[in-house]
Amino acid sequence: MHSFDVLVIGGGHAGVEAACAAARMGARTALVSFDLDAIGAMSCNPAIGGLGKGHLVREVDALDGVIGLAADAGAIHYRMLNRSKGSAVWGPRVQADRVRFKAAVQAMVRAQANLTLVQGEAAALVLKGGAVAGLELAEGTMLEAGRVVLCTGTFLGGVLFRGEERFVGGRIGENAAQRLARQLREAALPMARLKTGTPPRLDGRTIDWAVLEEQPSDDESWTMSPLTPRRRNPQIFCAITRTTQAGHDAIRANLHRSPLFSGAIAAAGPRYCPSIEDKIHRFGDRDGHQVFLEPEGLDTHLVYPNGISTSLPVDVQETVVRTMPGCARAVIVQPGYAVEYDHIDPRALTPDLQVRAIPGLYCAGQINGTTGYEEAAAQGLVAGLEAAAAALGKEAPQLDRANSYIAVMIDDLTLQGVSEPYRMLTARAEYRLRLRANNAATRLTGLGIAAGCVGEERRRWWERREEVRQMFHVKHSQKVHARELAERGLPVRRDHGEKPLSEWLRHDGVTLDALAPWLAEITALDPLLAEEMAEDAAYAPYLARQDAELRDLRASEALPLPAGFPYAEVPGLSNEMVERLTKAAPRTLAAAGRVPGVTPAALAALLVHARRRQAG
Amino acid sequence: MRPPPTIFALSSGAPPAGIGVVRVSGPRAGEALASLVGRLPEPRRAVLAKLRDASGALLDEALVLWFPGPHSATGEDLAELHCHGGRAVIAAVEAALALLPNTRRAEPGEFTRRAFANGRIDLAEAEALGDLLAAETELQRAAALANASGALSRQVEAWRERVLLLSAEVEGVLDFSDEEDAADLPECFTWNIGALAEELGEWLARPRSERLGEGFRVVLAGPPNAGKSTLFNALVESEAAITSPIAGTTRDVIERSVAIDGVPFTFVDTAGLRATAEADAIEAIGIARAATELARADVVLWLGPEGEGPEAAWEVAAQSDREGFIPKPAARFTLSATTGQGVAALKRALVETAREALPKPGEAALNARQHARLSEAVAALARAKALSDPLLVAEELRHARLAFDRLVGRATTEDMLDTLFGRFCIGK
Numbered sequence A: 001m002h003s004f005d006v007l008v009i010g011g012g013h014a015g016v017e018a019a020c021a022a023a024r025m026g027a028r029t030a031l032v033s034f035d036l037d038a039i040g041a042m043s044c045n046p047a048i049g050g051l052g053k054g055h056l057v058r059e060v061d062a063l064d065g066v067i068g069l070a071a072d073a074g075a076i077h078y079r080m081l082n083r084s085k086g087s088a089v090w091g092p093r094v095q096a097d098r099v100r101f102k103a104a105v106q107a108m109v110r111a112q113a114n115l116t117l118v119q120g121e122a123a124a125l126v127l128k129g130g131a132v133a134g135l136e137l138a139e140g141t142m143l144e145a146g147r148v149v150l151c152t153g154t155f156l157g158g159v160l161f162r163g164e165e166r167f168v169g170g171r172i173g174e175n176a177a178q179r180l181a182r183q184l185r186e187a188a189l190p191m192a193r194l195k196t197g198t199p200p201r202l203d204g205r206t207i208d209w210a211v212l213e214e215q216p217s218d219d220e221s222w223t224m225s226p227l228t229p230r231r232r233n234p235q236i237f238c239a240i241t242r243t244t245q246a247g248h249d250a251i252r253a254n255l256h257r258s259p260l261f262s263g264a265i266a267a268a269g270p271r272y273c274p275s276i277e278d279k280i281h282r283f284g285d286r287d288g289h290q291v292f293l294e295p296e297g298l299d300t301h302l303v304y305p306n307g308i309s310t311s312l313p314v315d316v317q318e319t320v321v322r323t324m325p326g327c328a329r330a331v332i333v334q335p336g337y338a339v340e341y342d343h344i345d346p347r348a349l350t351p352d353l354q355v356r357a358i359p360g361l362y363c364a365g366q367i368n369g370t371t372g373y374e375e376a377a378a379q380g381l382v383a384g385l386e387a388a389a390a391a392l393g394k395e396a397p398q399l400d401r402a403n404s405y406i407a408v409m410i411d412d413l414t415l416q417g418v419s420e421p422y423r424m425l426t427a428r429a430e431y432r433l434r435l436r437a438n439n440a441a442t443r444l445t446g447l448g449i450a451a452g453c454v455g456e457e458r459r460r461w462w463e464r465r466e467e468v469r470q471m472f473h474v475k476h477s478q479k480v481h482a483r484e485l486a487e488r489g490l491p492v493r494r495d496h497g498e499k500p501l502s503e504w505l506r507h508d509g510v511t512l513d514a515l516a517p518w519l520a521e522i523t524a525l526d527p528l529l530a531e532e533m534a535e536d537a538a539y540a541p542y543l544a545r546q547d548a549e550l551r552d553l554r555a556s557e558a559l560p561l562p563a564g565f566p567y568a569e570v571p572g573l574s575n576e577m578v579e580r581l582t583k584a585a586p587r588t589l590a591a592a593g594r595v596p597g598v599t600p601a602a603l604a605a606l607l608v609h610a611r612r613r614q615a616g
Numbered sequence B: 001m002r003p004p005p006t007i008f009a010l011s012s013g014a015p016p017a018g019i020g021v022v023r024v025s026g027p028r029a030g031e032a033l034a035s036l037v038g039r040l041p042e043p044r045r046a047v048l049a050k051l052r053d054a055s056g057a058l059l060d061e062a063l064v065l066w067f068p069g070p071h072s073a074t075g076e077d078l079a080e081l082h083c084h085g086g087r088a089v090i091a092a093v094e095a096a097l098a099l100l101p102n103t104r105r106a107e108p109g110e111f112t113r114r115a116f117a118n119g120r121i122d123l124a125e126a127e128a129l130g131d132l133l134a135a136e137t138e139l140q141r142a143a144a145l146a147n148a149s150g151a152l153s154r155q156v157e158a159w160r161e162r163v164l165l166l167s168a169e170v171e172g173v174l175d176f177s178d179e180e181d182a183a184d185l186p187e188c189f190t191w192n193i194g195a196l197a198e199e200l201g202e203w204l205a206r207p208r209s210e211r212l213g214e215g216f217r218v219v220l221a222g223p224p225n226a227g228k229s230t231l232f233n234a235l236v237e238s239e240a241a242i243t244s245p246i247a248g249t250t251r252d253v254i255e256r257s258v259a260i261d262g263v264p265f266t267f268v269d270t271a272g273l274r275a276t277a278e279a280d281a282i283e284a285i286g287i288a289r290a291a292t293e294l295a296r297a298d299v300v301l302w303l304g305p306e307g308e309g310p311e312a313a314w315e316v317a318a319q320s321d322r323e324g325f326i327p328k329p330a331a332r333f334t335l336s337a338t339t340g341q342g343v344a345a346l347k348r349a350l351v352e353t354a355r356e357a358l359p360k361p362g363e364a365a366l367n368a369r370q371h372a373r374l375s376e377a378v379a380a381l382a383r384a385k386a387l388s389d390p391l392l393v394a395e396e397l398r399h400a401r402l403a404f405d406r407l408v409g410r411a412t413t414e415d416m417l418d419t420l421f422g423r424f425c426i427g428k
């Protein structure tokens, strides 16, 4: 019998982060997956980051996770989305070479101390007195551990659909973990079904790139992780094409053959990245939809046509592709398909991602109803940290809606549940101005160091950075007279008096570059940090206002709603509200306020009831 | 937890009135009703029934209603007895109720408090019900009623929805800008923010609900012996102020609140204004106070020589019955407080003016707290309108929504705690 502190099942993005995070915390950890060679595989689009998602990657990285470094290792195309908007909504995104990405993940996993890799199928949980005690593998081996993290992705009860065809499995060519799925269903965990899809892959040699508009990698020097000193791989360009009326006609004529429309798939799919048949159905008036042709790697001819995820029969997929400019002769190497799969209603989880009904069992990733590598990675990180902290009697970093997108996501999931695959958006973060992708290290690395999940290299980097940050603070407080700025041609009135540089940075037209005479020297020490500090200065009035709001929030966070709070006994709550609150089990009054459908009057009732109970 | 006591009270019309409604709320309300009626009637149906006390003596024949909780006005089991309003009948019914265990007469505001604590009403509605209890005039009652029935909460909800739609547009630009649909904000976006801000601004400009509590403030001013106190007494219909032919009789400010035609007024009599040199020390203080009052007044009735009063004062030519009365050519009112001639016309004019300046009956009005929250929302919208960075526009719109949430108590923050634990003393 092998014994561990934490067992992680599944070698996807969630599992990798969970296993490495638990091991970094010092827990004896094992990662169990079907196929160790598939660890770090990207099931779909070989891109990491994007709007909202880039924030998650940077945050996972700030806590010394894997995904940011692996993304840099594989990156063959960098692009800062939303560059024209305010920096709080910039979305760093890379396209990664699948092979290099996967190799980097595997190298990090193998190099991780305290981590054992176990190949096999997790067949069943071993429970003792209702709590987790270990795991049974399909071939009979027993693994002992008080903490098990389930990161099995779409592999629970997954069914693939392509036109009239059906396959059982999570990804083409892999087994679905049917036995484990049955056990969870028997444990009466609230489960539901969702669907997602993937587009066909094209042979890049059959695309006429010359007629298409190119989208090059940007020519800046940022990377996903600050520990990646510079971009490594040759950078390639993507191309932009679009679907056409002829393709749309073919889709319309064959809608009945799509499992989405024939009724075969009833589960909800992501509104934010719908299938092409969905798009045509919903926006019938559009004569074309943009499609990005993204090469999948440096050593492969595969091209990922981003924008035409589909489960239509292969012949229709062919027509859709061939009617796109530049693709008249394009060959489909692997057709697109849709997956319908089981997920757990995440309201069954506590904020540490533990299943309320089965102590010791944690869930992370797509199994919780999210979609995307970054969402999976971020949850894996949290589950791994929490499971290890619980096993070792330590404290995981305190994440909340005001310090991370990670906590925003987990709070949303555990309080509101999901009705479609959950994808990160910047709009979900109310304290967006303070949660920028470029200040993740400032926000989180210190917390990670304190919790013990940050390795030596990053700790040294961060401590040095903190020193420079202090120097910036000193420099920013230097007072400069308006006259001096005006004399250098800056748009300020000469009679504006003397102000610290941090305040001048708030003025329209006074940029970091414009203040170079005062700041150039220190900016050279760390240009990215200089930008971050300048943004902080510019946003300062908004941040101060949010501070006041946060103080209020903390006041209602101070009123706990203990586990098992008898909502049904609170008079005046409708049955529906009782049900939602019971499912979401908010821990504080503030959290109850975020459960959907809870009215102000109901909150008042809760408040009174909770106070009375508190008073005894 | 001990079950809360069951409470009862006469909740309408002090006896003797046509009908007196006795309400009973709490866990024993059903028992109470059954003991009086002999059975529990069908829920939410008015039923005519004979009320008897424990000894079986007939108390009254009344219309009774049974609302099992939580779908009742208080959220608890609730019974209503519409009795014939005689003093003796009501007293007998109340006495019978008081005999039940853990059942007592309600304290003022206790029904409201329970409704709030049980989630039947939100913060704005609870505040309004508090106002309703305190309402002394018809106008105050009507305004409180409008808020209590949720008019303000509904209005705030509608504004919140509109801001939410605006937010969604900005968020589309921020989060989906790489998709072709949501590239830029539509042209009407700023216009829509402006229109909403303007609409909220109109609400802010409306008279505040405290105005009803304070009443419309009318200050009488003029030189000594002008007849101020005499007119004051005539207006408040009591001998509140001492009058005498001695100049400088009134030395301090005297205030009386009365309702005229259901409109709340506060009349203020002041010391006659004359050069402080002629006045003694006490009178001088009185004169200084009079000056302060003039500044606070909604209307000043000026009884002195024409044109010498404060700006916008109403020129009143008083003591018109006296021999040697010198008319004021531009007087708005010529009257005699002694004979009463001309006083009614003055009252009519005051009522008309006050109605304009106070919240309209039936129209929801804001109190100071609500006004402050709404001002925050307006300020945030105004800033949003002036900004071009969608990120900051979004932040301001979020701030406006937060202000709405606080207004109705959704934000569960200090506002709500203060209101709850201050005004309603819950949780003791």
Ligand SMILES: Cc1cc2nc3c(=O)[nH]c(=O)nc-3n(C[C@H](O)[C@H](O)[C@H](O)COP(=O)(O)OP(=O)(O)OC[C@H]3O[C@@H](n4cnc5c(N)ncnc54)[C@H](O)[C@@H]3O)c2cc1C
Pocket (backbone or CB within 6 Å): A009, A010, A011, A012, A013, A014, A015, A032, A033, A034, A035, A038, A039, A042, A043, A044, A045, A120, A121, A122, A123, A151, A152, A153, A154, A155, A156, A170, A171, A174, A176, A177, A180, A196, A197, A198, A337, A338, A339, A364, A365, A366, A367, A370, A371, A372, A373, A374, A376, A377
């Ligand atoms: C068809 C498809 C298209 C997608 N398109 C996109 C996209 O375009 N962009 C995007 O960001 N995301 C996309 N996603 C979502 C993204 O792939 C997932 O959200 C993300 O990979 C989930 O990560 P995970 O770690 O939760 O699960 P996965 O990455 O699915 O990993 C699960 C792991 O668990 C292992 N496993 C499962 N059961 C067992 C068991 N019983 N025993 C041992 N091992 C087990 C599997 O072998 C696998 O390694 C798509 C997903 C699919 C299926």
Ligand SMILES: Nc1nc2c(ncn2[C@@H]2O[C@H](COP(=O)(O)OP(=O)(O)OP(=O)(O)O)[C@@H](O)[C@H]2O)c(=O)[nH]1
Pocket (backbone or CB within 6 Å): B222, B223, B224, B225, B226, B227, B228, B229, B230, B231, B242, B243, B244, B245, B246, B247, B248, B249, B250, B251, B270, B271, B272, B273, B318, B319, B320, B321, B322, B335, B336, B337, B338, B339
């Ligand atoms: N006939 C007649 N006498 C009046 C009338 N109004 C006031 N008087 C008399 O005039 C005298 C002064 O009236 P007050 O009301 O005390 O005057 P005042 O303006 O309050 O005077 P101070 O308080 O001293 O400033 C009293 O003797 C009143 O009885 C009136 O309308 N008709």
Ligand SMILES: [Mg+2]
Pocket (backbone or CB within 6 Å): B228, B229, B230, B241, B242, B243, B249, B250, B270, B272
């Ligand atoms: Mg007087």
